[in-house]
Amino acid sequence: MSQFGFDAAGFDELLLRSAREGGPIEVGEALTHTLEGTAKRLRPVLVHLFGRICAADPDRMLQLALAVEMLHTATLVHDDLIDEAATRRGRPALHRVESPSVALLVGDLYLARCGVHLAQVAEPRATHELFGALATIVRGELLQRRRRFDLDQTEAEYMDTIRRKTASLVQAACVSAVIVAGGGADQAAAARRFGHHAGIAFQVIDDVLDYAAEADVLGKPVGNDIREGTVTLPLILTIADGPAVVGAIEAAKSSGDFSAVIRAVRDGGALRHCEALAADHARLARDALAVFPESAERAQLGDLAASLVSRSR
């Protein structure tokens, strides 16, 4: 996402340096493994653009972006540990390369570094937004775990879960950026709406790609969600279209072969429906930007929202 005037390589370097602050620690490749490489840096880019739109001090925005990405990476590392995920971003997951203990501790280290960067930002409302989002994410994760393989889930329940698990932090990143940048209350409210809708659009497409993408584009196996028991919107809609897929899921749970389930989701109309829904949310995100004066950054935020739904299958 360096197309938005964001120095992604420089940011990666700062993230790594932050994790190493306090001297070397023997965690093998854990830090580079989780902080370098193929990440999209969606949240730091959003902080960067909302900061620019409000003409903020770039150093404080950088500290905020580091805080947000440290928090996000911590939740990824801990989630992969809980889900016993095999891969992340095309690489073996950390808890497998090192150990579950190292994964837990490295996640905690990233949360600590998030707090230290927030201390640099020195804006209690940003601290409140980010750690409030972490609490929301944890609650979303607990909720999702309770609903593993619950095929009666509704679209509304799904939307509530992704609001917690994904939109909450995207939203916190956007609204914090505007607050730290000294934007007004109406601009902060607009950034909150933008972040909410962009986060929802992003996650719906992520859940589409889990069924529709090629494995090498995705960086993990296709159909990973249902294998782990996570029931997402493509499946909810496919079940609503006809209950045949429920039998396929029950069979797959015994055999371990989910290909018939994946095929059923791909062949029905669910993925198109999800893409339309995501596009609606991307439009709502874009609309929220109207309160900001016209500028290159406002246009870029709009493009970014649109790009969330046009990610490659």
Place this chain on the structure above:
Amino acid sequence: MSQFGFDAAGFDELLLRSAREGGPIEVGEALTHTLEGTAKRLRPVLVHLFGRICAADPDRMLQLALAVEMLHTATLVHDDLIDEAATRRGRPALHRVESPSVALLVGDLYLARCGVHLAQVAEPRATHELFGALATIVRGELLQRRRRFDLDQTEAEYMDTIRRKTASLVQAACVSAVIVAGGGADQAAAARRFGHHAGIAFQVIDDVLDYAAEADVLGKPVGNDIREGTVTLPLILTIADGPAVVGAIEAAKSSGDFSAVIRAVRDGGALRHCEALAADHARLARDALAVFPESAERAQLGDLAASLVSRSR
């Protein structure tokens, strides 16, 4: 520790209410299990007393105390998960009662709540102290894990480990309290010294009790540390007194029966040496209080430091 004018029962209630903020979550008894009961609340009591000594706003000090205890409890929950500990404070450890996933997530929830309380405190230097301490604790934990069953550890290496694992947060609690209370730089430095020495004294005695206490007083089995491979000062000094115990440890690692090791540590002079060392640190803690004007709270802090080394065997 309600003898220091600290309302322990009221504090426990607030901790629980904080963890539940955002509505009920289905984690069984996880919250009450980890937040209620027999905890000493050493760090909140220190925040309370340093706040009183500097005539601070009690509400802000309470938020700081909640932040500190949330952080501390998070590290306990995650440590027990890593160590696969059977018990904590006389109860089965959370990851056993619920599940490893719930323990991980509840620990993360407590770190989130720590951040939210720090946002209420609204003092970036306190945020920096507490999350800086968390990073130090994680690094100490990684160090300690690398040294499991390393019988060549020196006293200096042990002191470095407990400085990171225990003293860092006690120190952060004390110095943050003085900063938030508006104390001067000399008072903050004194609180830092007090916290460091009190934390060392506390941990040395904890490590003595692991060998010397009765199991029912300790709330966990005697000799727990060496069973987990954690080499503490009592053992380091016993090894220095004569290498016979090394053979006993090797034998115990195969048989699982550590009673001969525990007896060797109890029967030598190591425990008395440790108690003398802890008493020295408690005195240094007390001495650091000289910069504060004479007051009931200063006397109580001195008493508290002394009480750390007179805990029941």
